[in-house]
Amino acid sequence: MRTHLTRRVFIRSAAASSVALGWLGNRSTPPLLAAEASRPALLGGTPVHKGGWAKWPEWLEVWEPDLLNVWRSGKWFRGSGSHVEEFEKGYAQLLGAQACLATASGTTALIVALHAMEVDAGDEVIVSPYTFIASYNAILANMALPVFADTDPATLTIDPASIESRITERTRAIMPVHIFGMPCEMEPIIQLARKHQLAVVEDACQAWLAEYRGRKCGTLGDLGCFSFQESKHIPSGEGGAIASLNPERIDKCNSYHNCGRACGSNKGNGFFTRGNNYRMTQAQAVILSHQLDKLVKQTAVRQANADYLSTRLAQIPGITPVRLPEQSRAVWHLYPFRYDATQFHGLSRDKFAKAMTAEGIPCGGIYHEQYDDGLLDEAIASRGFKRLWSSERLKAYRDSFRELRGNKQVCETTVAFTQNLLLAEREAMEHIVEAIHKIQTHSEALGKTG
């Protein structure tokens, strides 16, 4: 059995089996207390972590004057002031992008980016099934079909080797998702896209400042999309952005997100092109600009804690941290690992998560097999989709979900912590390790709880 106990963990785990010894050697620790510390909190013991975790989202009073100024000025909409453009410049600079467009949300960023890359009614887009549902929905909103590739259980991201077999004459784009802020293996994806003349729209909605081979996620494909929704590392309630190394593509995005008006190189008179209103407001941009430095600093803290956790958790049988592509840096919107119940006396993942939560360390399973939820059945049964694809294609499409490799396994065995846990002190990372050891030691008894 691979185990590595720190002194603190060792003392706590040893306490249960050597209560009498402990009591003889250290008269200040009554045996009852020592036993309680080693017992899982779910079975009446003391939680390992009692300090709570950083509240999220964070609010700093120093932001308030700028925000109040916007509200008091009555200049709230993008076109009435310069805050949105200032944020776009700052964010583009941070990413090393040539241009950036702020949007109302990550979902609208994806919808706009796909449209700008000419994903049209009846097209197909290859995407990872292991993602937030917005990745599916943005493709459907463009009246295109989200075609799923396999999920690599080691990385939780799209398996590049499975993409080519999904390409049909309708395929227009590949949408890799850097899920939980972990970069996809982009090189083979980009090579494949070039070979088949496909667009690459990165769903970097959870990957602000993540890096792949020295470049930031969201600048690796044709367009990259981000979310600034409340739970995100740089939140503004709702909000999003599209980044690119190609400013003309961003001009095209700008036109579509602004009711079809001309923008920069995308010239025309009046409403010369289709468009919608997916604009960011001034107030959102003020809050976001204030958080750029904080994003950089907190990313470094999360990365250092995640590196430490990964080394420690890899030593626990039944816990497998994710594998990242070489020369990449994840930013950990969630910190995931794979859980093998057989190493925990068959303790179910849900019970494991419940026991961890009782120890003061909230965690849980994340995405399920969402393609079975009904939205895709509804889409392919709709008049529009039936007009756009043959019934044979739609049937084969629906049947293909059953053949997906890796995704079911990943959905069923992944456990994750939220990002705010990674902002804590190193001692709290030890609490996480210690709680898992405790649960493993008592997994048989925990399995008998309701």
Ligand SMILES: Cc1ncc(COP(=O)(O)O)c(C=O)c1O
């Ligand atoms: C992977 C992924 N894609 C897209 C989105 C959509 O972003 P938003 O909620 O800002 O619309 C999210 C948001 O959680 C996401 O996590």
